[in-house]
Amino acid sequence: MSEAERETPVFDADFRARFETLLAWRRDVRRFRRDPPPEDLVEHLLTLAARAPSVGLSEPWRFVLVESADRRAAVRASFQRCNEAALAGYEGEKAKLYAGLKLSGLEDAPVHLAVFAEEDPDQGAGLGRQTMPETVRYSVVSAIQTLWLAARAHGVGLGWVSILEPEAVARACNAAADWILIGYLCLGYPERESETPELQQAGWEERRAAAARIFRV
Numbered sequence: 591m592s593e594a595e596r597e598t599p600v601f602d603a604d605f606r607a608r609f610e611t612l613l614a615w616r617r618d619v620r621r622f623r624r625d626p627p628p629e630d631l632v633e634h635l636l637t638l639a640a641r642a643p644s645v646g647l648s649e650p651w652r653f654v655l656v657e658s659a660d661r662r663a664a665v666r667a668s669f670q671r672c673n674e675a676a677l678a679g680y681e682g683e684k685a686k687l688y689a690g691l692k693l694s695g696l697e698d699a700p701v702h703l704a705v706f707a708e709e710d711p712d713q714g715a716g717l718g719r720q721t722m723p724e725t726v727r728y729s730v731v732s733a734i735q736t737l738w739l740a741a742r743a744h745g746v747g748l749g750w751v752s753i754l755e756p757e758a759v760a761r762a763c764n765a766a767a768d769w770i771l772i773g774y775l776c777l778g779y780p781e782r783e784s785e786t787p788e789l790q791q792a793g794w795e796e797r798r799a800a801a802a803r804i805f806r807v
Contacts, residue, residue: 612739612742612743613739614785615742615783615785616738616742617780617783617787617788618748618750618787618788619695619747619748619749619776620693620694620695620749620776621695621780621781621782622698622699622747622749622776622778622779622780622781623700623778623779623780623781624698624700624778625700625778625779626701626778627701627746627778631744632655632701632777634744635737635740635741635744635746636653636737638736638737639651639653639733639736640733641736642729642732642735643729644714644729644732644733645717645718645719645725645726645728646713646716646718646719647713647714648711648713648714648719648726648729649711649714649729650708650711650713650714650726650729651705651730651772652706652707652708652765652766652769653703653704653705654703654704654705654706654765655701655702655703656702656703656762656763657702661762661763662696665696665702665758665762665774666696666697667758668754668755668758668762669694669696669754672754672755673693676688677689687792687793687794688794690792691789691794692788693751693753694749694751694753694776695749695751695776695778696751696776698778699749699776699777699778700777700778701776701777701778702775702777703774703775703776703777704759704763704773704774704775705771705772705773705774705775706730706763706765706769706770706771706772707729707769707770708726708768708769709723709726709768709770710726711726727770727772730772730773731772731773734750734775738750741777746777746778746779747777747778747783748775748776748777749776750773750774751773751774751775751776756771759771759774
């Protein structure tokens with residue numbers, strides 16, 4: 591049966607309610623158990639991530655599983671440098687609060703995944719990105735979000751580490767010269783789960799009403 595011949599699925603009220611629950615429980619995970627997810631599950635999650643939309647069907651995402659202890663150590667060293675620099679930018683109670691935050695799962699996460707965008711892939715022949723070439727990067731962000739939701743649906747947590755030097759991570763991953771780091775991700779089974787963001791639990795920030803972000807012109 592071809593794709594066109596398949597029956598259109600029906601997403602009923604029960605599915606929609608469960609999807610809303612998935613969105614609510616999709617969290618940035620920093621605390622991981624050491625036991626790794628099965629390799630075939632990780633590969634399946636990456637296959638699901640690759641179903642994300644991409645500009646001009648360019649599929650510019652490049653997934654790099656970082657398994658070498660030395661390469662992981664280089665990434666952790668970059669995080670340490672950046673985290674110390676970020677802490678120096680705060681003062682008083684905010685600095686004290688920042689210092690107490692756990693901002694990565696780099697030490698414990700069993701799976702490290704660097705996600706890059708190939709800036710000008712041949713695939714897609716440039717369609718849709720002549721005037722907005724940044725849509726290549728947006729496409730990769732979409733793939734990460736797809737991975738995030740798919741992982742949570744399979745009981746796997748994902749944490750996005752952004753306190754890093756992109757160039758250092760690219761070197762550690764032996765990335766091609768035209769690949770741009772979009773995200774360095776930690777994956778594994780979470781130690782605990784919550785629908786409340788950890789930063790909110792720690793008192794760093796509060797969620798705002800969605801209506802405050804909606805405008806009409």
